[in-house]
Amino acid sequence: MNAQQPRSHRPRAFTQEKAQVLAIDGMTEQLRYLPDKHGDDEMEPGVTWREHVAKGMLLCPMPGCGPFGRVVAGGDRRHHFAHPQGRGGHDHGTGPETLWHLSAKDVLGRWVSSHPRMADWTLHIDDVPITLPDGRRRRPDVLAVSPGETTKVAFEVQYSELTGTEWMTRHAFYRDAGVVDIWLFAHHGPHWKTAFAGQRRRRELLQSDPGWVATVQLGPLRQKMLREGVIPLWLDPTTQTVGTPIARFHPAPGRPGEHRAGATGYDLPPHARFPACHIAADGLERCHVDLETRELITPSRVVQRAEGHRLLADEEAAQERASEATRQRRAAEQAKRREAAARAAAESAEFEKQAKLREEAARAKKEQERAAAAALEQVPLIEQYPPLFDHSDPPSPAKTRWWRPW
Structure with a gap:
C-alpha cells in the first residue's frame, strides 16, 4: 500500500465480536447504536447511556427479551449492552x-x-x-x-x-x-x-x-x-x-532473477x-x-x-519499453546484417579485382610468350645455333675401329 493512499482500518473489526451494541429505545421505539468507547458518555444531552439503561428504557432487540441490565464499558473490550444477571444473552x-x-x-x-x-x-x-x-x-x-x-x-x-x-x-x-x-x-x-x-x-x-x-x-x-x-x-x-x-x-519478472523480495x-x-x-x-x-x-x-x-x-499504466510502460528494446534489437541486427553485407560485397569486389588482375597478368604473359616465339622464328637457325654451323676447326681424327671385318 502506498503511503499517499490512506485507508481507514478498524483494528477491532471482523474479530467475530458478538457483543450487543443495538438497543430499542423504550421512549421512541427506535434502535439506538452504542459507539465503541462511548459507554460512559451521554446518549443525548443530559442523559447518559448508563442512566437510560438503569431506568429500563433500553430494550434488547430480540422479541420478548426485555430491557438490558447494564452497560459494559471498561478495559479493552468493546463497549456494549449486557442482560441482567441471571438472564443470558442471545446466540x-x-x-x-x-x-x-x-x-x-x-x-x-x-x-x-x-x-x-x-x-x-x-x-x-x-x-x-x-x-x-x-x-x-x-x-x-x-x-x-x-x-x-x-x-x-x-x-x-x-x-x-x-x-x-x-x-x-x-x-x-x-x-x-x-x-x-x-x-x-x-x-x-x-x-x-x-x-x-x-x-x-x-x-x-x-x-x-x-x-x-x-x-x-x-x-x-x-x-x-x-x-x-x-x-x-x-x-x-x-x-x-x-x-x-x-x-x-x-x-511477473521479465528476466530470471529480476524480481526481488519486497518489490x-x-x-x-x-x-x-x-x-x-x-x-x-x-x-x-x-x-x-x-x-x-x-x-x-x-x-x-x-x-x-x-x-x-x-x-495498466505500468503494463503499458513495460510494453513500450519491451517494444523499444525490440526495435533497438532489430535495428542493431539490421545494422549488423548491413555491415556484414557491405563487408561481403567489399570482399567480393576485391576478389573479383584480384581475379581480373591475375587474368590480365596471365594474358600479358601469354602475349609476351607468343611475341617471343614469333620473334624467335624470324631469327635464322645459324644465329640460333652457331656451333652447328661452325667449320673452322679441323675434323677430328677418325677413330680406329675396334672390330675387323671378315
Missing part, C-alpha cells in the same frame, strides 16, 4: 431472524438515511417487495428509492447459507427488475471462515498490509460472484465497517480461482454507491481502482 442464530441480521439492516438503514448522496431517497427496511411482470417477487432487506423512483438500490445482508446458483438466481432477478443489488456477508458464521495456512501460501497472500484485519476463505459462492464481475463485501454491524477482499499482485505490488480484487483473500476494513460512513458500476464503493475499492489504473 447469533436465535429466533426467526438473527439479532445480527436485524442489527445489520438497522445499520444500513441509518447509513442510507444519513448519506449526503441519498438524503432525499425513500428508505424501506424489509417492508416493500419488488415484483416482476411474470409475478416473481422478492423483498430486499434494505431498499433505497430515489425521488421519482427512477433508481432503486437493494441491500442484501446474508447470514444464512447460500449457494452460488441461488445467488445467481437472485442477482438475475434484480438485474431483470432494473434494481442495483449490493450483497454484504456476515462477519461470522458460514460466510466467514479463516483461511488455512496452506491457502495463505499463495504468492498473492504471502505479504499483506498491517492494517488488513483478516485472511478468509473464498468459497464457491464468492468465486461465482467474482466470475460474474461482482466484488463480494462483508459487514460488521458492531463496528459499522465494511470488509473488502484484496490480494497483493506482484509484477512494489498491486492491491487488487482476488481472482475467482483464489481459495482465500485478505480483508480490508473501512468505515461504512466513508462508503458510497456507484450507480454506474452498480457496486458499493469503499475506500479500499477506491485504492483498488487506482491500483488497477497504475497496473
Whole structure:
C-alpha cells in the first residue's frame, strides 16, 4: 500500500465480536447504536447511556427479551449492552431472524438515511417487495428509492447459507427488475471462515498490509460472484465497517532473477480461482454507491481502482519499453546484417579485382610468350645455333675401329 493512499482500518473489526451494541429505545421505539468507547458518555444531552439503561428504557432487540441490565464499558473490550444477571444473552442464530441480521439492516438503514448522496431517497427496511411482470417477487432487506423512483438500490445482508446458483438466481432477478443489488456477508458464521495456512501460501497472500484485519476463505459462492464481475463485501454491524477482499499482485519478472523480495505490488480484487483473500476494513460512513458500476464503493475499492489504473499504466510502460528494446534489437541486427553485407560485397569486389588482375597478368604473359616465339622464328637457325654451323676447326681424327671385318 502506498503511503499517499490512506485507508481507514478498524483494528477491532471482523474479530467475530458478538457483543450487543443495538438497543430499542423504550421512549421512541427506535434502535439506538452504542459507539465503541462511548459507554460512559451521554446518549443525548443530559442523559447518559448508563442512566437510560438503569431506568429500563433500553430494550434488547430480540422479541420478548426485555430491557438490558447494564452497560459494559471498561478495559479493552468493546463497549456494549449486557442482560441482567441471571438472564443470558442471545446466540447469533436465535429466533426467526438473527439479532445480527436485524442489527445489520438497522445499520444500513441509518447509513442510507444519513448519506449526503441519498438524503432525499425513500428508505424501506424489509417492508416493500419488488415484483416482476411474470409475478416473481422478492423483498430486499434494505431498499433505497430515489425521488421519482427512477433508481432503486437493494441491500442484501446474508447470514444464512447460500449457494452460488441461488445467488445467481437472485442477482438475475434484480438485474431483470432494473434494481442495483449490493450483497454484504456476515462477519461470522458460514460466510466467514479463516483461511488455512496452506491457502495463505499463495504468492498473492504471502505479504499483506498491517492494517488488513483478516485472511478468509473464498468459497464457491464468492468465486461465482467474482466470475460474474461482482466484488463480494462483508459487514460488521458492531463496528459499522465494511470488509473488502484484496490480494497483493506482484509484477511477473521479465528476466530470471529480476524480481526481488519486497518489490512494489498491486492491491487488487482476488481472482475467482483464489481459495482465500485478505480483508480490508473501512468505515461504512466513508462508503458510497456507484450507480454506474452498480457496486458499493469503499475506500479500499477506491485504492483498488487506482491500483488497477497504475497496473495498466505500468503494463503499458513495460510494453513500450519491451517494444523499444525490440526495435533497438532489430535495428542493431539490421545494422549488423548491413555491415556484414557491405563487408561481403567489399570482399567480393576485391576478389573479383584480384581475379581480373591475375587474368590480365596471365594474358600479358601469354602475349609476351607468343611475341617471343614469333620473334624467335624470324631469327635464322645459324644465329640460333652457331656451333652447328661452325667449320673452322679441323675434323677430328677418325677413330680406329675396334672390330675387323671378315
